[in-house]
Amino acid sequence: MKTIVIGLGGNALLSPSGRQDVGSEMRNAAKVAAQIARVAATGRYRIIITHGNGPQIGDELSRNMHAGKDVPALPFYIMSSETEAQIGTVLELALRNELAKLGKNIEVAAVLTHVLVDPDDKAFRNPSKPIGPFMRKKSGNGVYRKFQNGYRLVVPSPIPKQILETASIRDLSDKGIVIACGGGGVPVIRKGKRYVGVAGVIDKDRATQLLASAMGADMMLLLTDVDYVYTDYGRKTGMIMEAKSSILKKNLRMFEEGTIRPKVEACIEFVESGKGTAYIGSLEKLELVLEGKSGTRIS
Amino acid sequence: MKTIVIGLGGNALLSPSGRQDVGSEMRNAAKVAAQIARVAATGRYRIIITHGNGPQIGDELSRNMHAGKDVPALPFYIMSSETEAQIGTVLELALRNELAKLGKNIEVAAVLTHVLVDPDDKAFRNPSKPIGPFMRKKSGNGVYRKFQNGYRLVVPSPIPKQILETASIRDLSDKGIVIACGGGGVPVIRKGKRYVGVAGVIDKDRATQLLASAMGADMMLLLTDVDYVYTDYGRKTGMIMEAKSSILKKNLRMFEEGTIRPKVEACIEFVESGKGTAYIGSLEKLELVLEGKSGTRIS
Numbered sequence: 001m002k003t004i005v006i007g008l009g010g011n012a013l014l015s016p017s018g019r020q021d022v023g024s025e026m027r028n029a030a031k032v033a034a035q036i037a038r039v040a041a042t043g044r045y046r047i048i049i050t051h052g053n054g055p056q057i058g059d060e061l062s063r064n065m066h067a068g069k070d071v072p073a074l075p076f077y078i079m080s081s082e083t084e085a086q087i088g089t090v091l092e093l094a095l096r097n098e099l100a101k102l103g104k105n106i107e108v109a110a111v112l113t114h115v116l117v118d119p120d121d122k123a124f125r126n127p128s129k130p131i132g133p134f135m136r137k138k139s140g141n142g143v144y145r146k147f148q149n150g151y152r153l154v155v156p157s158p159i160p161k162q163i164l165e166t167a168s169i170r171d172l173s174d175k176g177i178v179i180a181c182g183g184g185g186v187p188v189i190r191k192g193k194r195y196v197g198v199a200g201v202i203d204k205d206r207a208t209q210l211l212a213s214a215m216g217a218d219m220m221l222l223l224t225d226v227d228y229v230y231t232d233y234g235r236k237t238g239m240i241m242e243a244k245s246s247i248l249k250k251n252l253r254m255f256e257e258g259t260i261r262p263k264v265e266a267c268i269e270f271v272e273s274g275k276g277t278a279y280i281g282s283l284e285k286l287e288l289v290l291e292g293k294s295g296t297r298i299s
Numbered sequence: 300m301k302t303i304v305i306g307l308g309g310n311a312l313l314s315p316s317g318r319q320d321v322g323s324e325m326r327n328a329a330k331v332a333a334q335i336a337r338v339a340a341t342g343r344y345r346i347i348i349t350h351g352n353g354p355q356i357g358d359e360l361s362r363n364m365h366a367g368k369d370v371p372a373l374p375f376y377i378m379s380s381e382t383e384a385q386i387g388t389v390l391e392l393a394l395r396n397e398l399a400k401l402g403k404n405i406e407v408a409a410v411l412t413h414v415l416v417d418p419d420d421k422a423f424r425n426p427s428k429p430i431g432p433f434m435r436k437k438s439g440n441g442v443y444r445k446f447q448n449g450y451r452l453v454v455p456s457p458i459p460k461q462i463l464e465t466a467s468i469r470d471l472s473d474k475g476i477v478i479a480c481g482g483g484g485v486p487v488i489r490k491g492k493r494y495v496g497v498a499g500v501i502d503k504d505r506a507t508q509l510l511a512s513a514m515g516a517d518m519m520l521l522l523t524d525v526d527y528v529y530t531d532y533g534r535k536t537g538m539i540m541e542a543k544s545s546i547l548k549k550n551l552r553m554f555e556e557g558t559i560r561p562k563v564e565a566c567i568e569f570v571e572s573g574k575g576t577a578y579i580g581s582l583e584k585l586e587l588v589l590e591g592k593s594g595t596r597i598s
Contacts, residue, residue: 021371022371022373022374022377059366059370059371062366062369062370063362063363063365063366063370064362065366066362066365066366066369066370067358067361067362067364067365067366070361070365070432071358071361071362071365072320072321072358074321074385075321077388078321078384078385078388078389081384081385081387081388082381082384082385084384085377085380085381085383085384085387085411086373086377086380086381088380088384088411089376089377089380089411089413089485089496090377092411092413093413093487093494093495093496096463096494097492097493097494100492100493100494101492107464107466107467109410109411109464109467110410110411111408111409111410111411112384112387112388112391112408112409112410112411114388114391114392133369164395165406165408167406167474167475168406168408168471168474168475171470171471171474172467172470172471175466175467175470176466176467186388188392193396193399193400194396194399195392195395195396195399196392197388197392
């Protein structure tokens with residue numbers, strides 16, 4: 001049985017308008033779940049699914065900002081946890097429904113995931129990830145950055161060091177499909193022996209790689225809205241079908257920083273950490289990627 | 300190894316003022332987690348923890364009501380899921396920290412829990428559970444009931460029929476402490492073969508009993524703010540130290556409906572479902588309850 005870790009893009013569940021609500025999330029989840037269910041039904045794979053939470057964490061922040069006077073705002077790390085649940089429920093129900101269509105009785109479980117980060121990570125001195133609505137002025141605590149459309153909260157994006165629930169995720173993956181590392185997981189630091197939640201958004205691709213490496217996965221699939229990695233992401237030229245991680249590593253600057261580069265980096269890390277193969281491909285072509293008929297293969 | 304299912308009252312994490320925020324939740328969680336960690340450290344128990352979400356789901360509803368204009372409100376069942384995450388993170392981190400103090404390396408994991416209910420449950424025709432803030436007028440969808448202080452949303456409280464993640468919870472309990480069934484779990488119904496989330500709050504004690512019965516637990520502990528069951532809950536007279544479930548069943552009317560009766564009923568159900576023993580006792584006396592030195596014992 002092969003172990004595969006599948007990372008779904010944070011926008012995977014968005015409606016075409018770019019605006020998410022749970023109804024359209026459910027419809028989009030059904031599409032990707034149908035593919036995963038067919039893969040699970042072959043009985044050939046141990047499957048772990050991770051997902052982003054970019055749009056959802058922004059909405060969660062908005063809700064907390066608005067309700068501030070009547071209801072205490074939640075700490076940001078608790079909002080992260082809530083988005084794991086929101087998307088976890090949507091994905092789990094979608095997977096159960098698609099498995100039922102196939103007449104397959106396979107377990108599905110979503111595990112709340114907490115991820116250790118380094119309190120000295122330079123991301124904490126330089127918060128860079130914009131979250132939530134544009135605002136006319138700074139509001140409440142936190143660091144705000146001025147953009148053309150107004151101020152926006154920026155939070156740190158520290159590098160994940162250890163996934164606290166690795167053993168539980170591994171155990172569950174022997175029995176069924178596991179959903180984990182939602183939104184990159186809830187960031188925690190150590191204070192002495194204690195774990196303490198911190199504000200931040202861990203890059204989902206990095207967290208997925210860390211989990212895939214810790215699991216000794218055979219394959220890591222990062223699925224997004226492109227079929228292949230391109231050296232020119234905007235113009236979709238320079239399509240890469242197959243690459244050695246060592247070559248990509250020397251040419252990282254070819255890849256756009258905000259879009260495909262973090263995925264390429266995560267794939268390099270994964271490949272170098274063990275004997276697995278990494279793939280970057282389309283959310284709609286999961287099975288083709290698995291069969292080697294679509295997507296960029298990094299070995 | 301004995302399997303114990305511990306139900307923590309929904310108010311277990313509240314501050315003394317009755318108002319919750321994550322800071323005071325953390326402090327209260329540490330107290331109960333210290334006891335659970337010591338029990339886990341004996342190595343004699345498989346431990347599953349459930350918890351309520353009464354105060355948290357109300358706040359979640361408030362946040363969604365306020366943010367309605369800018370951000371789509373979440374369906375109620377997704378709010379349920381979010382409270383599982385909120386409290387799950389608080390409890391998991393508290394448990395990990397108390398275990399670390401004892402130098403014990405024991406896994407802790409929180410599993411999102413979804414609970415099947417009957418779409419024909421009479422609760423759906425008669426929503427009875429008030430949630431969230433008092434309002435001057437009805438707002439949005441849903442059923443509102445008029446109270447002295449204003450209108451309040453009421454949601455159904457259907458009877459739980461099956462916990463979808465039972466197998467996963469059992470697997471994880473072999474390896475560490477499991478947090479599950481938060482807030483009674485996310486209610487889902489079947490439409491044909493599909494699972495669909497529904498608005499409602501499942502009674503946490505009932506869900507805890509269903510899980511404990513399905514696990515074939517040896518002991519179920521429902522911990523709350525009283526040391527014992529009293530026949531007169533308000534005046535704390537008629538303390539019951541030990542009772543047969545058959546006797547309690549004949550005298551259910553003795554127990555106040557809104558407070559202790561659901562717990563007594565859950566204990567009766569649990570005892571009658573297998574060969575386990577049920578206990579109702581104080582959150583602060585977990586270890587004494589386990590040793591039979593405090594709490595009402597129902598067999």
